[in-house]
Amino acid sequence: MNLEAYQRILDDLKLDTDKKYLSLQMPIDGFDLNERKIFSHFHDAQGSRYWFRSKDGRYDSIGIKFQESIKRDKYSAEVLEEQKTSLFQKIQQVAVKDGMASSLGLFGGTRFDDKDTTDEWNDFGMVEFHLPKWQFDLANSELFYTVRTDEVDLDEILIDISDKLREIGAITPEPAQAPEVHMMKDIFPEEWKALVDEALGVLDDTDFRKIVLARQRLLTFKAQADPLYLLDRLNDESGTYTIYYEKGQSIFISKSPEKLFDIKDGVLRTNAIAGSAERTGVEATDEQQKAFLLNDEKNRYEHELVRESIVQNLEPYTEDIEFAEGPAILSNRYIYHLHTPISAKLAEDASLFALLDAIHPTPAVGGMPKDKARDYIMENEYGTRGLYAAPLGMIHENDDSEFVVSIRSMLLNSKSATLFAGCGIVRGSSSEKEHEETRIKFTPMLNVLGVEPE
Ligand SMILES: C=C(O[C@H]1C=CC=C(C(=O)O)[C@@H]1O)C(=O)O
Numbered sequence: 001m002n003l004e005a006y007q008r009i010l011d012d013l014k015l016d017t018d019k020k021y022l023s024l025q026m027p028i029d030g031f032d033l034n035e036r037k038i039f040s041h042f043h044d045a046q047g048s049r050y051w052f053r054s055k056d057g058r059y060d061s062i063g064i065k066f067q068e069s070i071k072r073d074k075y076s077a078e079v080l081e082e083q084k085t086s087l088f089q090k091i092q093q094v095a096v097k098d099g100m101a102s103s104l105g106l107f108g109g110t111r112f113d114d115k116d117t118t119d120e121w122n123d124f125g126m127v128e129f130h131l132p133k134w135q136f137d138l139a140n141s142e143l144f145y146t147v148r149t150d151e152v153d154l155d156e157i158l159i160d161i162s163d164k165l166r167e168i169g170a171i172t173p174e175p176a177q178a179p180e181v182h183m184m185k186d187i188f189p190e191e192w193k194a195l196v197d198e199a200l201g202v203l204d205d206t207d208f209r210k211i212v213l214a215r216q217r218l219l220t221f222k223a224q225a226d227p228l229y230l231l232d233r234l235n236d237e238s239g240t241y242t243i244y245y246e247k248g249q250s251i252f253i254s255k256s257p258e259k260l261f262d263i264k265d266g267v268l269r270t271n272a273i274a275g276s277a278e279r280t281g282v283e284a285t286d287e288q289q290k291a292f293l294l295n296d297e298k299n300r301y302e303h304e305l306v307r308e309s310i311v312q313n314l315e316p317y318t319e320d321i322e323f324a325e326g327p328a329i330l331s332n333r334y335i336y337h338l339h340t341p342i343s344a345k346l347a348e349d350a351s352l353f354a355l356l357d358a359i360h361p362t363p364a365v366g367g368m369p370k371d372k373a374r375d376y377i378m379e380n381e382y383g384t385r386g387l388y389a390a391p392l393g394m395i396h397e398n399d400d401s402e403f404v405v406s407i408r409s410m411l412l413n414s415k416s417a418t419l420f421a422g423c424g425i426v427r428g429s430s431s432e433k434e435h436e437e438t439r440i441k442f443t444p445m446l447n448v449l450g451v452e453p454e
Pocket residue numbers: 212214258273274275276337363364365389407408420421422423424441
């Protein structure tokens with residue numbers, strides 16, 4: 001951090017007091033920072049923090065203290081576009097150096113659906129994207145520091161920030177303890193199997209082709225889980241996204257393997273992920289599992305439905321859609337999936353929020369036809385999905401973005417955690433096998449909690 005050179009930029013800066021915020025972008029490569037130290041330092045901001053790390057490392061972003069948010073009770077692509085434009089118009093963005101890599105982002109997303117509930121999801125609104133005061137871009141070693149223009153002192157600000165960063169870099173957080181489990185139980189397991197059987201009947205009798213049904217597992221602890229412990233455990237599984245999102249008294253966590261889409265320079269990339277087999281850790285068995293998955297008719301059918309539907313949903317917003325003919329194996333720590341990468345050039349007038357609405361929920365988490373499946377889930381599934389299987393991610397002023405389908409996830413409130421896992425029901429599915437598949441899908445979150453899977 002070349003403070004003198006950066007100060008000269010600020011000395012020449014004309015603060016635009018018509019704007020509500022000044023956002024300073026600066027390099028932070030001279031400081032020894034990581035998520036543990038940052039969260040430990042900003043413990044007072046608990047309830048207003050996030051960490052988002054993408055699978056390929058494009059993002060490793062931490063946000064502290066939400067300054068302002070885009071919020072909606074009902075999804076409207078048009079209104080959200082307007083809100084996003086007007087929020088960025090309120091910000092004077094200043095880089096203290098030329099040629100920096102990243103841009104200021106908003107973190108957030110929408111709930112799975114607009115089921116109106118008063119329940120454990122209350123802390124998370126229907127649609128919310130946040131502008132944090134501190135946004136650490138650890139992937140590019142940059143910081144966005146956003147403050148109100150009527151509170152800023154340009155002579156002091158850089159010294160204050162660098163003092164703070166030095167203080168954070170010097171922290172050695174204490175080792176954190178796993179939460180002690182008091183009770184663990186599946187929520188309505190038999191009723192869930194009966195619902196799968198009922199859905200199989202619906203698939204036989206109607207034009208439904210696929211319904212994804214999720215179930216929950218509840219854990220209670222002797223004391224509230226320590227965020228620093230959870231952050232450590234989130235580093236334990238590579239090859240997945242990391243979402244750690246605090247709002248009010250709640251924490252939502254996901255280790256999803258599934259990208260909803262990303263946009264960079266007008267090109268959209270997504271993938272179809274559906275079809276699953278357990279990864280056992282025993283090499284010979286795992287080879288058989290992969291061969292089974294690639295050749296199994298039910299899994300291939302389930303996968304093709306997902307790919308077909310994503311391509312169809314993208315068509316109005318894109319040109320030149322490309323995808324491989326057959327699926328490949330995606331290996332996660334505990335599970336294999338079939339996956340097909342898809343890419344397309346965005347149409348000139350494609351809007352980010354309209355696109356989000358068109359793609360979510362993919363049949364990997366909703367079903368087919370999309371709207372009917374969403375209604376079926378809302379009416380029949382026990383409880384509320386909230387942020388489970390919902391799109392969460394980062395957006396930027398120029399519409400570059402990345403969204404995750406937040407599966408392999410859980411909600412922590414006070415001394416409890418609710419884990420979510422679902423699976424695609426198509427003709428030929430069996431409720432026993434799907435129950436077993438969801439059991440495997442709880443494993444990533446049990447691992448984050450330091451609980452041995454049974
Ligand atoms: C809905 C979930 O997984 C989806 C993603 C990949 C494979 C799936 C499957 O094979 O059923 C599911 O569609 C979940 O993990 O909760």
